[in-house]
Amino acid sequence: MVLLTRKIEFAASHLYHNPDFSPEENRRVFGKCNNPHGHGHNYTLEVTVAGEPDPVTGMVLDLKELKEILEREVMQRMDHRFLNYEVPELAGQIPTCENIARVIWNLLNPQIKQGKLHRVRLYETPDLFADCYRNG
Amino acid sequence: MNHDAQSGEVKIELGRRYRFAASHRLHSPDLSEAENCRVYGKCNNPYGHGHNYVVEVLVSGKIDPATGMIANLAELDGFVEREVLEPFDHKSLNEDVAAFRGVVPTTENLCIEIFRRLKPLPNATLERVRIQETSNNSFEYAGDNAQGFER
Numbered sequence: 114m115v116l117l118t119r120k121i122e123f124a125a126s127h128l129y130h131n132p133d134f135s136p137e138e139n140r141r142v143f144g145k146c147n148n149p150h151g152h153g154h155n156y157t158l159e160v161t162v163a164g165e166p167d168p169v170t171g172m173v174l175d176l177k178e179l180k181e182i183l184e185r186e187v188m189q190r191m192d193h194r195f196l197n198y199e200v201p202e203l204a205g206q207i208p209t210c211e212n213i214a215r216v217i218w219n220l221l222n223p224q225i226k227q228g229k230l231h232r233v234r235l236y237e238t239p240d241l242f243a244d245c246y247r248n249g
Numbered sequence: 250m251n252h253d254a255q256s257g258e259v260k261i262e263l264g265r266r267y268r269f270a271a272s273h274r275l276h277s278p279d280l281s282e283a284e285n286c287r288v289y290g291k292c293n294n295p296y297g298h299g300h301n302y303v304v305e306v307l308v309s310g311k312i313d314p315a316t317g318m319i320a321n322l323a324e325l326d327g328f329v330e331r332e333v334l335e336p337f338d339h340k341s342l343n344e345d346v347a348a349f350r351g352v353v354p355t356t357e358n359l360c361i362e363i364f365r366r367l368k369p370l371p372n373a374t375l376e377r378v379r380i381q382e383t384s385n386n387s388f389e390y391a392g393d394n395a396q397g398f399e400r
Contacts, residue, residue, distance in 0.1 A: 129316075129317065131315055131316070133315065134315075142316055142321075143316075144323065206314075206317055207316060207317025207318075208317070209312075209316075209317035209318050210263070211261050211263060211312050211317060211318060211319050212312060212317045214261065215259055215261060215312070218259050219259075234264075239266070240265060240266040240267075241263075241264070241265055241266075241322075242263075242264045243261060243262065243263050243264070243319075244261065244262040244263075244264060244307070245259050245260070245261050246259070246260045246261075246262075247258065247259070247260070248258055248259055248260040
């Protein structure tokens, strides 16, 4: 088995706020991330696909195709967007790194037809990231 | 908040990087002076030397639907600060960390010691610890969780 990884970057804003919490609770749990007008990050996404190289092309999957999938599913949805208000898949969820990574996994998983999605790693900053794997 | 968001098909881990600077000297009392010199090379120089260590901590758990988080970052940062950064930063691993009396402070052993210190982390499961000693050398330890390396 061979692992292939493609990286993309997007910029987006978000804020953490749970309407079920009091203002004080929101502030205590989420700190600066609760500032009402939001803030932003340069996100780095690494998508890893596992598979056997095709004997004819030598490829696990066509990178051009993966690039198009990432453009369509991630860039067009999230790049230069306010994640809380403009990404329906995140509606009703706190757009933490964990939740965004899971949404991205769920968007990409059915689209990868050659090989299998192995890992989605989303960096919110160089020092904070979330990894998604297939369970089991 | 949406409580149906949890998906059983996906395993999620959170990774956080921390940094500390420390000195060490690689020297085994079980080896002769000549053998120490041969095995450890420059790392055996008598007064030691230092590195800017980067410690990557990976934890897993369920995302709390109320917060969207596997682990509260402030709690995780506080725990790592107390257990690792405060006792190791700007210290001599050989002289200042009791675990390295009689144990050579290679980054392999440092991984094991940091994993041991972080294992009792509350509210999340420690999956593995990865340490960059320099930008060219890194080491990982997952305890008994051999699956950690299949990722």
